[in-house]
Amino acid sequence: METIESQNKNNGDSANPSGMYFPYRIYCQGKPCTCEALYKVASRWSDGFAWEWKTYGLFCEACVLKGFARGLAHQKICAFARGENLDKPMILELSPGQPSIQMVRRVDLERLSETGQTQPGEVRS
Numbered sequence: 873m874e875t876i877e878s879q880n881k882n883n884g885d886s887a888n889p890s891g892m893y894f895p896y897r898i899y900c901q902g903k904p905c906t907c908e909a910l911y912k913v914a915s916r917w918s919d920g921f922a923w924e925w926k927t928y929g930l931f932c933e934a935c936v937l938k939g940f941a942r943g944l945a946h947q948k949i950c951a952f953a954r955g956e957n958l959d960k961p962m963i964l965e966l967s968p969g970q971p972s973i974q975m976v977r978r979v980d981l982e983r984l985s986e987t988g989q990t991q992p993g994e995v996r997s
């Protein structure tokens with residue numbers, strides 16, 4: 873009888889190969905921006921049994937609302953097989969060295985994007 877020990881997903885004490893940890897600087901993916909990324913835009917994808925983060929991109933403060941709007945548009949046009957589900961994208965604060973599960977969701981920024989803004993403006997972090 874064979875068992876697969878390495879698929880112990882709930883261990884939580886080692887770096888996840890899907891990029892749960894950010895031990896070094898990461899840069900904004902809003903081209904041609906070269907700022908350091910501070911936020912992640914991601915949705916929770918689920919097939920009804922398990923869920924995982926589907927990441928749209930990593931962005932700096934100036935680009936995050938545009939990146940979020942792109943994520944929203946992408947989520948809307950995605951067609952999914954029966955039983956699969958993709959939640960609305962979220963804006964999450966990147967915290968170097970912290971696992972994704974501890975990331976802070978920035979609903980305030982998400983609302984700004986939904987009202988048509990493209991810059992955080994008065995938002996304080």
Ligand SMILES: [Zn+2]
Pocket residue numbers: 900901902905906907931932933934935936
């Ligand atoms: Zn940027």
